[in-house]
Amino acid sequence: MSKTPALSKAEATKQKIVEQAAHLFNQQGFAGASMADLMAATGLKKGGIYNHFASKEELAIAAFDYAIEQVQLRYRNVLRQERHSLDRLIAIVHTFRDSTYNPVVQGGCPILNLAIDSDDTNPVLRDRAKQAMDDWRSLICKVIERGIKQGEMQASIAADQAASIIISTLEGAMMMTKLYDDPIHLERAAQHLSQFIKTMEA
Amino acid sequence: MSKTPALSKAEATKQKIVEQAAHLFNQQGFAGASMADLMAATGLKKGGIYNHFASKEELAIAAFDYAIEQVQLRYRNVLRQERHSLDRLIAIVHTFRDSTYNPVVQGGCPILNLAIDSDDTNPVLRDRAKQAMDDWRSLICKVIERGIKQGEMQASIAADQAASIIISTLEGAMMMTKLYDDPIHLERAAQHLSQFIKTMEA
Numbered sequence: 424m425s426k427t428p429a430l431s432k433a434e435a436t437k438q439k440i441v442e443q444a445a446h447l448f449n450q451q452g453f454a455g456a457s458m459a460d461l462m463a464a465t466g467l468k469k470g471g472i473y474n475h476f477a478s479k480e481e482l483a484i485a486a487f488d489y490a491i492e493q494v495q496l497r498y499r500n501v502l503r504q505e506r507h508s509l510d511r512l513i514a515i516v517h518t519f520r521d522s523t524y525n526p527v528v529q530g531g532c533p534i535l536n537l538a539i540d541s542d543d544t545n546p547v548l549r550d551r552a553k554q555a556m557d558d559w560r561s562l563i564c565k566v567i568e569r570g571i572k573q574g575e576m577q578a579s580i581a582a583d584q585a586a587s588i589i590i591s592t593l594e595g596a597m598m599m600t601k602l603y604d605d606p607i608h609l610e611r612a613a614q615h616l617s618q619f620i621k622t623m624e625a
Numbered sequence: 626m627s628k629t630p631a632l633s634k635a636e637a638t639k640q641k642i643v644e645q646a647a648h649l650f651n652q653q654g655f656a657g658a659s660m661a662d663l664m665a666a667t668g669l670k671k672g673g674i675y676n677h678f679a680s681k682e683e684l685a686i687a688a689f690d691y692a693i694e695q696v697q698l699r700y701r702n703v704l705r706q707e708r709h710s711l712d713r714l715i716a717i718v719h720t721f722r723d724s725t726y727n728p729v730v731q732g733g734c735p736i737l738n739l740a741i742d743s744d745d746t747n748p749v750l751r752d753r754a755k756q757a758m759d760d761w762r763s764l765i766c767k768v769i770e771r772g773i774k775q776g777e778m779q780a781s782i783a784a785d786q787a788a789s790i791i792i793s794t795l796e797g798a799m800m801m802t803k804l805y806d807d808p809i810h811l812e813r814a815a816q817h818l819s820q821f822i823k824t825m826e827a
Contacts, residue, residue, distance in 0.1 A: 452657070452742065453657075455655075535800060536741055538800050539733075539741040539803075540657075543652035556804060587813040587814065588813060588814065591800075591813075592794045594793075594801075595795065595797030595800070596797070598741060598797070599740075599796075611786050611789040615790045615821075
């Protein structure tokens with residue numbers, strides 16, 4: 424195991440700001456998270472925050488990148504435990520469903536939240552959400568393409584089309600589950616998608 | 626046809642504020658739509674707006690209710706043209722898909738936007754989003770329940786479960802279509818749901 428170099432005090436403070444801000448922005452949105460909220464969450468004064476970030480937008484981007492890194496780490500760990508491409512897809516679906524019980528960051532899916540928050544208002548944040556969504560689609564496409572190559576999935580499957588369906592269903596169900604504070608919608612989505620994924624078997 | 630009574634000047638101004646605010650809130654969110662934005666959109670001064678609404682929240686609720694009324698009117702008109710329950714469900718899916726080309730209010734689905742905007746922050750607005758979502762689920766459930774009663778759909782179908790799937794898939798696809806400014810995700814969702822709905826046939 425490689426040693427992680429110790430963070431300087433300034434780097435540690437910056438990292439702490441990013442982590443606290445990730446939860447705050449993911450719950451309250453970019454416009455909804457005020458400087459007073461950021462100060463309360465981090466325990467720092469305005470100058471202590473702006474010492475590390477040139478603007479609220481720069482902090483929001485760092486916070487989103489941190490959230491996405493944590494999410495991607497979780498999926499990588501889950502996928503390492505599955506070999507068959509169908510099991511890998513179902514593991515992705517179950518990991519998303521279970522995130523409602525065990526969230527990486529408070530407030531639901533960071534991509535969904537940033538997409539809705541930024542799509543009509545902030546092109547810089549919207550591009551960040553797009554990049555994260557591209558990675559999420561690409562992860563699913565790679566699992567399907569490898570599944571086809573290994574003869575586990577039908578060659579006729581359009582990977583990007585299936586990725587749209589899986590992600591749409593999960594993200595919409597996350598919205599409903601958060602709205603009602605009721606996991607049933609994500610449970611139903613996961614069940615529906617498991618059936619959908621099984622129809623892909625070669 | 627019944628005559629609609631003419632609006633007083635004050636009522637007409639109030640109605641105009643609500644309509645303009647509906648587009649603004651649906652695009653920018655509750656926190657993101659500032660008083661300056663509302664003044665620019667309506668062409669009124671702050672006092673001219675607060676003359677009609679006690680608070681920004683009261684205006685946001687009126688704007689959301691207006692948006693939902695318009696959306697519900699569209700679905701009622703569409704459903705009036707279909708008799709078979711399968712056709713009615715598919716018409717709901719197609720109407721949602723087509724709203725990306727022909728939106729009732731700018732900014733995508735008002736329920737999705739308000740749900741994400743309010744779920745962790747504003748219980749009053751969140752309850753409003755829940756009410757609208759209840760109506761949307763209830764509409765789909767009634768179509769399915771009538772379909773079962775008339776022998777057009779399988780008696781084993783759980784209406785509320787199917788409603789969760791249909792709404793989740795559409796709302797998630799709306800998020801992706803808006804994020805990428807690309808109708809393909811809603812097109813794929815509509816195609817997938819049409820197949821899903823066809824499996825319900827008796």
